[in-house]
Each structure stands twice: as structure tokens, then as C-alpha cells.
Amino acid sequence: MIKSKIKPGTYIFPLPVVIVGANIEGKANFMTIAWCSVVENKPPMLSISASKGHYTNIGIRENQSFSINIPSEDLIEATDFVGMKSGKEIDKSKFFQVFYGELKNAPMIKEAAINMECKVMNTIDTGKGHEIFIGQVVQAYAEEEYITNDILDISKIKPLIYATGQKSYWNLGNKIGKAWSIGRNYKKK
């Protein structure tokens, strides 16, 4: 097999699918994004990157807070729908059962498997249209059904997986190995 040059692109596989919540003028709004990651563990800090034109960004800037909600695969239609229409066009405040936590202004989705309310610690402009919000997780929420031995269980969460380029959602397969463990089988050729 020969390696070929391909067009420079954002070929990270897999990407998560998360719903970001923010209040705009006191009203909940949500957007679906795949550009979300972890940047720090102590304290827990997450990053999202979103086009500056998004309606949700206005609320994040206004309140310096946002929520990240992890939908299970059974929420696929609602998740995709929220990503199709802007809050500038439609009122998304009633699409989900919304609840608030410690921050009081980061709307969370009861139907989602996991919720994290985040306080903005830093905002970075990419200079090319997107802004990166780095948020510290102030409080997190989940239902018991997603937990096994006090740990959130990905096989119960059944997260949506996003494929860049193909613009499609995929589900999770099976556990294939333990981290910091299966590597012991590796023999350097």
C-alpha cells in the first residue's frame, strides 16, 4: 500500500456528538457539535469550538457559561434536528426538558445521558471564524442506569459517534482492550 497525499483536512476519527446549551437573554438554546474535547483533568476542563456566528455563542459570551450534554443513540433525531436549525430562526427552549444547576444559567437536557455545567475559563479566537471556549466543569449529572461500579459505562451510555466527511452518525461496537494494559502484549518487531 502506498501513502498518498490527500487534501489537508480535519481527519480526526471518531468525534463525539454533544449538545451545547446556553441561555440567550434568559432563554435556553441548544446546538449540536462534534468539536468538543477534554483539556485538563484537575480540575476537569473541556473545550468546544464553534463558529462565531452561532446563536448559542452569544449566550456563552453573555453568561460566561455553557452546558455539555451527551446524547445516547436513541436521541439521534432530536440531536440532529437541534443541529439543523439556528436559534435565530426557531425557539429551541421547549424541545427538551430543561433543568439548571449550580450556575443557574447553563441549561441542561434531562433526556441526555450525561450533563456537565461549565464556567468559561478562557476564550480563544482561531482568527478564522471559530472561537474556542474552555470551560471548567462545575457540576455533572447522570442517571444511575448509566453507571457501573461508580463509573460511567460507555456501553450503557451508547453515545453517538460522528464521521467527518461522510457526515454520518455511528454507534459503538465492542470493548476490544484495556488501556495501559493491552500494550504489554506488544513486541517490538
Added chain:
Amino acid sequence: MIKSKIKPGTYIFPLPVVIVGANIEGKANFMTIAWCSVVENKPPMLSISASKGHYTNIGIRENQSFSINIPSEDLIEATDFVGMKSGKEIDKSKFFQVFYGELKNAPMIKEAAINMECKVMNTIDTGKGHEIFIGQVVQAYAEEEYITNDILDISKIKPLIYATGQKSYWNLGNKIGKAWSIGRNYKKK
């Protein structure tokens, strides 16, 4: 079902598993991380976050460049192994077939499905031990076998999926929907 407060944490599901490459004093080194995302599309820009103590970070700072390599599931043992041992302890320069591209100093892994060489555009200190490198993808590489109709095909790439907390690797399941499309079936309750 009742939502319960859980310990604030970094509950993003799924996370990708990528191998980051950098040269340290002219020698290739690699580390495996799950904290990697997309932050911009035009031009393509990616982010990684890694503890400042990592050996690879030294090389990224030195050359202002790094590579991101996407391993397929058949590379699971080597991928995990590279994440277990620091370049401070062992020489990882010969673990993979290494090649260089436009930047000349961002080592890439021939055995990985996809490679992206990145030029550092911004470095952000989280203030708590990690640093975020934002890199622009200068050039990308893939073998024909991972492409369908000119698009990288996640079902052929078979990426590793990381589960935080459970510290385990999972594989991909099936395609369950088209983005910006399946949402049309959603009827607001």
C-alpha cells in the same frame, strides 16, 4: 429515572485515540492521547492537550510542529504501548516506520491509517498542568484502501474509541443515520 449529581469530571463520550509525533533533538518520539479535537475547518486546524511534563511536548515547543496519526484497531497493542512508556525512558524512534512530509520535522507513522502534519499556530496554558497546542494541518496522508468516493471512510479506518473512566478501547459499530438529515424525522412532542 432520577438525575443524580456525580463528581465533576471530563465525561466526553466517545474520545478518539491518536498518536502524536514530534522530533526531540532530531529524533522521532510518539505519545498516545485521547484529548484531541477539531477547532477550525478553513484552514483545517486541530487541537491537542497534553501534560506539560510529557517528553513529546518538548519537541512540539522546540519545532513548533507535530503530527497526528490515526491508528486502526489492528494497531491497538502498539498504540497502547506507546502511551505506557515515556520517551524519557525508552527510544520510540524505531517502533514504527517513520516518514516526514512538508514540515521535515513532524514524524509520521506509516502503519497508521491517516497522518496529518501540523504547524503550531497557538499554545494555551490551562494553568493547571496541561498545554493545548493548536495546529494547522499543512498536509495529510492516507492509503487508498481507507477512501470511498474520495472521502475517508470511517468503516474502513476502524478507529480506536476511548472510554474515559473505564480506561478501555472500543471499536466502531454501525452507521445509524445521516447528519443534517435524520433530524427531519423529529417531531417536537
